[in-house]
Amino acid sequence: MDLSTPPTQTPNTAIPEVEQLLARARSGQMGLPELMDRSSHLQQAGMLEAAALLYQVWVETTPSPLAHVACYNWGTLLGAMNRHAEAEQVYRKALAFNENFVQARLNLGHQLEQLGRQEEALEQWRLVYDDLRVQAKGRDGEELLLHALNNGARLLENLKRYDESQALMVRSLEINPRQGSVLQHYVHIRQKQCAWPVYQPVGEVTLNQLLVGTSLLAMLSASDDPALQLMVAQRFVHEKVIDYKDRPLHELAAAQRPRDGRIRIGYLSGDLCMHAVGLMTAELYELHDRSRFEVFGFCWSRDDGTPLRERIVKSFDHHVRLHGMDDLTAARTIAAAGIDVLIDLQGLTNGARPNILAYRPAPIQACWMGLPATSALPGVDWMIADRFVMPTEYLPHCTEKPIYLDRCYQISDRKRLVGPEPTRAQYQLPEDAFVFCSFNNNHKFSEEMFHAWMRVLKQVEGSVLWLLADNPWSHANMLKVAASHGIAPERLIFAPRVAPPEYVARFALADLVLDTFPYNAGTTASDCLWVGTPILTRSGRTYISRMAGSLLTHVGLPDLVTHSLEEYEQRAVQIGQNPARARSYKRFLREQGRESTLFDIPGLVRDLENKLETMAVAQRQKQKKA
Known part of the structure; x- marks a missing residue:
């Protein structure tokens, strides 16, 4: 067998090759570099279980002063396979081999967090950022410290222990003031605490860095300057959103199956559940004219078990779960459905997946409700609005063009539940x-x-x-x-x-x-x-x-x-x-x-439908002429 090439993915040939690798690992003749190389080949071939088993056999049968490194790689692989309980035990084994192996302790914290054991995760990270030996290790030590501090701060913020979280952010920024993500969270966590003034310098961080580093969500509360909102949105896009230059996915799909029949409208969101977006839009999906429109819901929302979630799902002609799909696969799924108009209800809010839009799975892509501001996303050309919220003087600060409704921009639910009037x-x-x-x-x-x-x-x-x-x-x-x-x-x-x-x-x-x-x-x-x-x-x-x-x-x-x-x-x-x-x-x-x-929600839906239908029909005619 040629061990310099990855094992094939054909089951009949792969199994004997894996058995030979396992036998070699048991023999004690396989060194760590060879182990890592063979495991990498197995992973490239999609044989993750075999790669994990190879590490297990090697660790259990091969005495080595580098066993902790093998355990670390094994644990990383198990974590990627969502086998977090097993990964926990493997990282603990790595620490038993070498108690000062900081990288393993950091990753152990992540596995504990995945298992819902937040306090234990925080303790592992605390052991790192309070370790004087780590602090004395120069640049490598700094990276490890920042990893522990930033993940501790993130988890504490999620747990709403804002004072502890902010304290860790301050320590992190004092070590390295040029951390955009930490700056974003530092500003926003002060907003959550009404800690005024919000822009409070720390260490060598300047007021300008705090302003430029502010997230779009935080900037919406911090400033009424449309230029600042556009700036921070563009910064996010530059840092996080892909620059997709290939042919748009909707064009590839249309070439295979030209659009015809009812207008297909798709709603894209991770908040179609007990969330403000779900609460506001529930009646929208029910009121669409099914003689003219076919309604799709593309979402990665949590299944929270609420009647609202059930109502929303039932209101779509097609409900497509994107949870677990990568962004490109999700975009291809939308394109394959032949969507004429894709309405993004998320923008750049928490849980957003802007890269789906960057692939342009639909010929008309618009934003609405989720983010009442420009997102600067390259895949979004339109924003649903009215002339009050989006006046002419605001337009130069938006990358989107307006789709003006003839009434208020906001959809709501006339069926919203109202409890008994209290005293x-x-x-x-x-x-x-x-x-x-x-x-x-x-x-x-x-x-x-x-x-x-x-x-x-x-x-x-x-x-x-x-x-x-x-x-x-x-x-x-x-x-x-x-x-x-x-x-x-x-x-x-x-x-x-x-x-x-x-x-x-x-x-x-x-x-x-x-x-x-x-x-x-x-x-x-x-x-x-x-x-x-x-x-x-x-x-x-x-x-x-x-x-x-x-x-x-x-x-x-x-x-x-x-x-x-x-x-x-x-x-x-x-x-x-x-x-x-x-x-x-x-x-x-x-x-x-x-x-x-x-x-007048039915009137709003008819107004929206008329605007979208005009755009979609014009796009179809354009496509047929191309």
């Missing part, structure tokens, strides 16, 4: 006080707007501000700012997170919702207007800072749209000092809100 006493709200409210996520709270809220409370005697209690650090920081304005802590009332029906129902207890800026409320604004509670917003220069303004315009309350901090503050005080005005808004919303164009 103020249930939430420790004073019966006779004016209740301002903001149930947006704490990372949307900007320092500027929170100070404005405190000035409003100071001018509206006896009023309270009802907020979400996202985490204890944001809670403490908000109380600290309130105290600096002379606002007693009992005037900030923190509500716990609850199930969506109860969350929507309790909006009725508030007199006026105060919108965030520059990251406006989206789902939150729709929910409060649906139950009949007004929201005061401030509209700016970007799509995301104009969302609530669009909703209020289309529901018939444009006087609740302000355009400066001063106007916003004055209007909030005017309404707070005149509760009858808030009651009139509530009465208007109860009587006319649900009949407005904002909640």
Whole structure:
């Protein structure tokens, strides 16, 4: 047998070759370099089980001072095969051979995390970043330290132990300030904690590095400058998205099977479950005109077992799971389905798979709902919008062209569940006080707007501000700012997170919702207007800072749209000092809100369909002429 070439993949020939390799490993005559080479050949041939077995046999039968290295490679292979429990034991074996083998300890932490044993994973990484011997190893030691610190910080952030996570990020940035990913998380974790000012330099990190390193999601809360939002989106694309130069997949698919018949529309998302996108879009899929459209759902959403998830899946003509597929295979699957219009509901939000779009599996690709901002993705040419959220002056800062709806851009669900109306006493709200409210996520709270809220409370005697209690650090920081304005802590009332029906129902207890800026409320604004509670917003220069303004315009309350901090503050005080005005808004919303164009969801779907059908028919005709 020629051992210089990979074993063949034909079962009849591969099995004898593997047996010979195993026999050689048992003989004790195979050195570590040969073992690694033969195992690599097996892996290249797709014979992962055989490669893992070869390592196992060698380790069990070959005395070697380098056994820990073989165990490390064996564990890496098992981990890649998702055999995490076995990988754990192999890494522990490597450490038994050499307790100072830091790389094995790092990987052991990853296997423990995969097994759901987060505390044990954190302990393995702590043993690395607190080891003085590792810290003394120069550049190699620095890389190992950063690996341990950054993964510890990541996991702690996922566990919402934000103070511990930030502390590790600070240590990491003090070692190496040029870590883009760590800078992104450092900025955003401070936003989550309402740790103002958010841009707090650390070590040699400059304010400019923090600004340039901000993620797109964090920038939506940090700045209303459309140029900055475009810049950080382009930076992400440059770093993370492939530059696909081959022939677009939709053209290859069309050459094999020209499109005809009903327009095929596909929705692409990892959030078609109990998530804001799933909650908002559920009725959309049900309302499509099946005589004109065939509806596909391409998703990698978690199967969370909720009735919402079941409802969404049933609403598609074809539900295609992309979970477990690589991006190219997923794109080929979409192209093979002959999709005319692919609508991305994810953008660059958590869990996004932008490379699917980069392959251009559909001739028309548009974004909507998931990311209310330009994504700068090379595979997305269109953005579904209205003329309020995407005015002419905003267009130069978007890589997408608008598909303008003749009504509000936002889809919502008229079937959303609303719980029984609660009482103020249930939430420790004073019966006779004016209740301002903001149930947006704490990372949307900007320092500027929170100070404005405190000035409003100071001018509206006896009023309270009802907020979400996202985490204890944001809670403490908000109380600290309130105290600096002379606002007693009992005037900030923190509500716990609850199930969506109860969350929507309790909006009725508030007199006026105060919108965030520059990251406006989206789902939150729709929910409060649906139950009949007004929201005061401030509209700016970007799509995301104009969302609530669009909703209020289309529901018939444009006087609740302000355009400066001063106007916003004055209007909030005017309404707070005149509760009858808030009651009139509530009465208007109860009587006319649900009949407005904002909640004419069938009309919105017909409008969208007409726009997309025109584009798709023109594209088909163009394809036939080519």
